[in-house]
Amino acid sequence: MKRMMIFLSMLLSVVLLGKEVNITILGTSDVHGRMVPWNYSTDKADFSGSYSQISEVIKDYRQNNKNVIVVDIGDIIQDNYIEKFINEPQHPAMTALNEMKYDIIIPGNHEFNFGMDALNKVFKQFDGKVLSANIYYKTGERYLEPSTIMTVDGIKVGLIGATTPLVEQFEEESGNVKDMRFAMPADEIRKEVQNLKKQGADVIVLLAHMGLPNENNIPGTGVVDIANEVSGIDVIIAGHEHKNVSKQVVNGTIITEPYRYGAAISVVDLKFNVDAKGKKTLINKDAKTISVNSEKSDKKVEEIYAPYSEILIKDANVKVGETANDMVPQVLVKGIPSIYMKDSGLSTLFGDVQIYYSKADVVSFLVDNKKAVLNKGDIKKKDIANNYQYTSGETTVYELTGKDLKDYMEWSAAYFDTVKPGDTEYRYDPVRGASKYMTYDMFGGVKYKIDLREAPGNRIKDLRLAKGNKKVTDDMKIKVGLNAYRYEMLVAKGGPLEGRRVDPVWDSKTAFGEEEGTIRNMTIRYIRDAKKGKIDGKAHGYWEVIGIE
Incomplete structure (x- = not known):
């Protein structure tokens, strides 16, 4: 009798109050080729994040x-040398994501680094859905499904994909x-949303695959703008900016972003009430x-990626040549790694490589590694990749x-804060130091000096061409070699060269091919061929940062 009363009480509760349905969405983004816990640039184990660790979570x-949806927000097939397998009959990333039973992936900007034919082949191998609402062929036809509904325990979950619109800008030079x-x-x-x-x-x-703030100061390119402009979105899982955003609420919309390199997962919890008449109401949403x-x-x-990992480790350890001296002093210069404070053997190498092949007067480059190191002795492929990470x-x-x-150059030098009287570091x-991009x-x-005692815009001193020691004047014509991605940032709205766009006169990928034209591979070829190993x-000693005695 007691059991019967409990049963009737529970039945009455369902009739009066309905049932509760919980759905969890797990989101990853910007894993960038970290399939297993191994960094192929350093050739060392790295358990800070990877798909194989994500799989266990x-x-x-x-x-x-009971109810779990798994999504990836893009930038899957580029970096950590996974791009070496872009033309494999079966791409290892898709094999792994299928094994992990991902439901949806969104193309990130780096998915487009390899051309549409290669990308189409990769996407066809994915068992789930690939979504993006804002990508079209120029004929007007959609490239991908814009959205989908997944019915989970009776709840219709509407999912919309979107990709940063700046892909066209990023890939303008590549075609x-x-x-x-x-x-x-x-x-x-x-x-x-309406559909x-x-x-x-x-x-x-x-x-x-968009960060929270607008990119390059272009309105509508960040999801905060989207949340403010588009009503009806309950949750946004973002990416692209490489930020760890546990939860931010904008205009009633929860936003979360799962950092980068597989180091974190966004967890979205949705709670619904389904009443006796079947009416479904979202009663709580949360994210972390x-x-x-x-x-x-x-x-x-790990087993899926093992044969590919073996290839990458073997390739990373191929000897390129030798250096007679340590190339980067392993010290901090008043709080900043020495690589950024004074011309080094490494910065000299990257500059010489580009000038040798491009015949430019001036070149620029980025060493996005605060722990850059290349010591006396053998130089291996992994040493080049570790120090030039793009x-x-x-x-x-x-x-x-x-x-x-x-x-x-003034824009670049503004990466540093102005030195104040009494500063020792x-x-x-x-703002720029906290950005995804260095x-x-x-x-x-x-030849130049960066004087950080001066305000931004007035820091570059004694600027001269190294060849002939000629002073750089405003109207002088100079052939400057740089990464096209950076150039597009410079000439974009709000950039230091806004409105000054010019056509390129030469590029290394047209000259040498998509792979051989990278700075990494030009550096390898330069050491092997031009310098005979x-x-x-x-260091040439062409530049330094000054401001604190």
Whole structure:
């Protein structure tokens, strides 16, 4: 009798109050080729994050939660040398994501680094859905499905994909997306919200390979703008900016972003009430990020990647040549790594390589590694990759004026904060230093000093061409070699060269090919061929940062 009363009480509760349905969405983004816990640039184990570790977390969630959706927000197939397998019959990343039972992936900007034919082949191998609402062929036809509804335990979950519209700008010089159009996302997302609601979606989730703030100061390129402009979005899982955003609420929309390199997962929890008449109401939503650091690694994913990993480790250890001296002093110069404070053997090498092949007067480059190191002795492929970390980086030459060059250099020098009286250490600018992108470029082929006692815009001193020691004047014509990605940032709205766009006169990928034209591979070829395997590793001493005695 007692059991009967409990049963009737529970039945009455369901009739009066309905049932509760919980759905969890797990989101990853910007894993950039970290399939297993191994960094192929350093050739060392790295358990800070990877898909094989993420897989174990996903398994735990599925074991303890009835309703789990798993999504990736893009930048999957580039970096950590995974691009070596872009033309494999079966791409290892898709094999792994299928094994992990991902439901949806969104193309990130780096998915387009390899051309549309290669990308189409990769996407066809994925068992789930690939979504993006704002990518079209120039004929007007959609490239991908814009959205989908997944019915989970009776709840219709509407999911919309979006990709940063700046892909066209990023890939302008490569021609990789010459037949594609990337629309500004707000209107496209708004249409999909309306379509999904007409189809009876109970909740709307935007999956966007876009950061929270607008990119390059272009309105509508960040998801905060999207949340403010488009009503009806319950949750946004963002990416692209490489930030760890546990939860931010904008205009009633929860936004989360799962950092980078597989180091974190965004966890979105949705709670619904379903009443006796079947009416479904979202009664709670929440989000957080969880660290993957030091998680164990899924042996099945490791097994999938093992033959590819073996190839990469063998290739990373191929000897390129030798240096007679240590190339980067392993010290801090008043709080900042020495690589950024004074011309070194490494910065000299990257400058000389680009000038040798491009015949430019001046070149720029970025060493996005605060722990840059290349010691006396053997130079291996992994040493080049560890110190020049932008996999696809190339040299494109533009004919600029002396004023253009100086404005560019002043912009770069503004990466540092102004030195104040009494300061004992240098500092990065608090905004630019916290950005996803390092935007401090070094320059070869010119002599200069950066005086951080001066305000931004007036820091470049004694600027002269290294060849002939000729002073750089505003109207001087100079061939400047730099990465096309950086050039597009410079000439974009709000950039230091806004409105001064010129056509390139030479680029290394046209000259040498998509792979051989990268700065990494030009450096390898320079050491092997031009220098016959031996470099002295010494600095030219062309530049330095000053300001604190």
